Amino acid sequence: MKTLAIKINGKSVQVEKGTTILKAALIDDVKIPTLCFHDDLDAWAACGICVCKIEGSPKMVRACATEVMEGQNYITHDPEIMDIRRTVLEMIISNHPMECLTCGRNTTCELQDLASDFGIREIPYHEDVTELERDESTPSIILDPRKCVNCGRCTIVCQQLHNVWALEFQERGHETRMAPAGGILLNESPCIKCGQCSAHCPVGAIYEKDETKEFLNAVRDKSKHVSVQIAPAVRVALGEAFGMKPGTIVTGKIYAALRKLGADSVFDTNFGADLTILEEGTELVDRIKNGGLLPQITSCCPAWTDYMEKYATDMIPHFSTAKSPMMMSGVMTKTYYAEKIDVAPKDIYTVAIMPCTAKKYEITRDDNMWASGEQDMDLVLTTREFARLIKSSGIDFDTLEDEKADSPIGDYSGAGTIFGVTGGVMEAAVRTAYKLVTDKELEDVNIHAVRGMDGVKKGSVDFDGTEIKVAVAHGMVHVEELMDEIREAREKGEEPPFHFIEVMACRGGCIAGGGQPYGTTDEVRKQRIAGIYTDDEKSVVRKSHENPEIIQVYKEFLEKPMSHKSHELLHTSYQKRPLYSK
C-alpha cells in the first residue's frame, strides 16, 4: 500500500493512499464534526458540517469525502472554519422542527449533539419546516419526513447495504425527501422492516414504533400472566444504554429487570433457538438423507424471509419450515407452559425483547403465528424500547443482582446464544446435525469457517467422511451472490453447491439489528460478537440437543423433532408477495 506524506494542522504524518481528511485528522487527535457521515457507508458529502481547508487553496473541502494528496497541509479547524460550520448547522436546524422534548431521539440525536457542542442558542434564519405526513404504515418503523435532514443515510443503507430499494431520494432541492417510489407508503413498498434505516438515522426522522405503553398495560391487567423472553443479541448490547462497553453480557440483570418491571415469567429466546436447531437440524438431515431439495436455507430472520417472499420467490421451497426461535418460544409459552401452570393461553401475554424491528412484523405475518389458538406472540419491544422502559421505571440497572430465567423453557446452550451473530445459526446447526447424521458427538464445537465479518463465508464440515458444504451471508446485499450460485447449478442440472445456507439481513447478524442501541459500527459489532462467543464458551452445555430442558420438552410434550405436534406448532409456510402492493 502506497503511503503519502501529508500535514495535518502543520504536523507531518504518514497515511495510506486513499485515506480521507476525516480519517487522517484522527492521527492528530482531531475528530472533525460530521452529521451525514457514517462509518458503515460511502461518504455522501450531503451536509457540509465537516468542511476543512487545504493550505494555499481558496476552496473549502469536505473532510469525509476528500482523499488526502501528497505534500498537502490540511487545516481541520480555525476560527473561520468553525464559523462556517456553525452557519451550516444553523441552516440545517432552521429546516428542522424544534421538538426535541417529544422526539424519539431526545438525548441520542446527532443533530442535538452538534447543536450542544456548538452552543447554538438561537437560529438567525426564518424557520422553514416542510410539512409532510408521518408514515406509520408498517408495524415496525415510522417515517417522519418533517424531521429529515436529508443526510441520505437511510436511503443509502436501504440500497447499498440491503439492496432493498424501499427508499430513494425523491424530488430535488428544497423538496428532496427520502421516500418510497411515487408517493406510496412504506408498507406498500419493498421495505423488509429490518430497521437499519432507523439505526442509521442521525435524527428522529425514521424510528422504531414505540410500544412500551402496551407492555405497561399488559402488566397492569391482573388477569394476564405476562411472560417475557429475551433474544440472544440483546444481552450483549443493552448495557450500552447504561454506559457499559459493547459486548458486556448483562443476561442476569435483564432477567432481574424484567421481574422488577412486572413480568410473571421470564424466559430466554435462546431456549427457542435450541428448539429451532432440533427442528431445523432434523429437517436438514432429512433433506440430505432422503433426497430433499438442497440447499436448505435458514428462515429465522424475518427481514430475510420478507425479502425472499418478495425478491427471491424461487427460493421458497429451499426455506426451512422451522419457525424462528422467538415464535417457537412464544407458542411453547402458550401451550406447553400454559398447561404446566394451568393458565388458559388467552390469559397469557407474551412479550419478546428483540434487537430487531422486523420482529414486530413477524408476529402477525401469517396465520401460522396463531398456532396455539391465540396470537402466539403478543408484543415485541426492541432493545432501545426496553432500555427506555427500564430508565423510566427508575430501576438502577447497573446495580441489579444477576438472576436466572424460569423453567421449563428458559435454559439454553451455547449453541442457542450464538444465534445472535452471523454464522451462529450455522454453527449451532452443525453441532447438532453432526450428531444426527453420524450418531457421534462433534469434538471441537468451534466452527471457525463460518465466523467473522466477511459478507459471504463458505466452508465445509467433515461429517465423519461426508462433506457438508455450508455458506453464510449477512448484510442483505450479499445474499444474491449465493442465490445466483444456487440458480446457476439448478439451470445446469448440477449438484447444488451447498447443503445449508444461513442468511441474516443485518451486517454482523442480530447483534447489529435495526432495534439495537444507536452508534453501531464495525468496531461495536466486533465487541458485541466477542460478547456472544464468550457467552457460548462459558456455557456448560454447548449443543442444543444436550440442553436438559430441550430433552424434557420433547419427552413430555413434543415427542420428537418434526413430529406431528412439532409440525403444528413449530413450523410455518411461505408465500409469494408482491414487491409493490401499489
Add this chain to the structure above:
Amino acid sequence: MSVKEASGIEFSDKLMTFIEEWKSKKGNLVMILHKIQEEFDYIPRQAAIKTAVLLDIPLAKIYGVMTFYNFFKLEKPGKHNIQVCTGTACYLKGGVDLIEELEILLGIGVNTVTDDGIFSIESVRCIGCCGLAPVLLIDGEVFGKLTKDQLPEIVAKFKDK
C-alpha cells in the same frame, strides 16, 4: 416481479424497439422515460413498473429520476397543456401574472387538470425565446409578448380544438 405482472400497460412496438436498443447503453433511463412520456403524455405508474422490469432496475430509482427532473410528469396532463414560461426574462416580464390569471380563468392550479380534462397549467423554465417574454406554449404553438387580457381569447381558441 415478472414482465407478465407488469403487463397492466401496453407499449407500442416502436417504444419496445427503442427500449431494446437503449437497454444496455449508459444513460438509458432518461432517454427511455422521454420516449414513454412522448407516447402517453406522462409516465403512468404501470409504465414505470414495466420499465423497472424491462431494465431490471429498482422502481424507486426510476421515481428518483422522474421526480428529479421537472420535465417528467407523473399525472396525465390536460388535452391542451398550457406551458407558461417562468424563466428569468419571462419571470421579470410578468410570467407569474399569466399563471395567476390562467388559474382564475380555468379554476385550477399549476400541475392540475380541469375537470373536463381539456386544460392543464404547467410552469416551465426558459423555452428559448426570451425576446418574446412573457411567453406561453400550447401544443407547441408559441404566444409571445403577452398581456393578461389576451388570455381568454387564447383559451377559447383551444377549447374546442
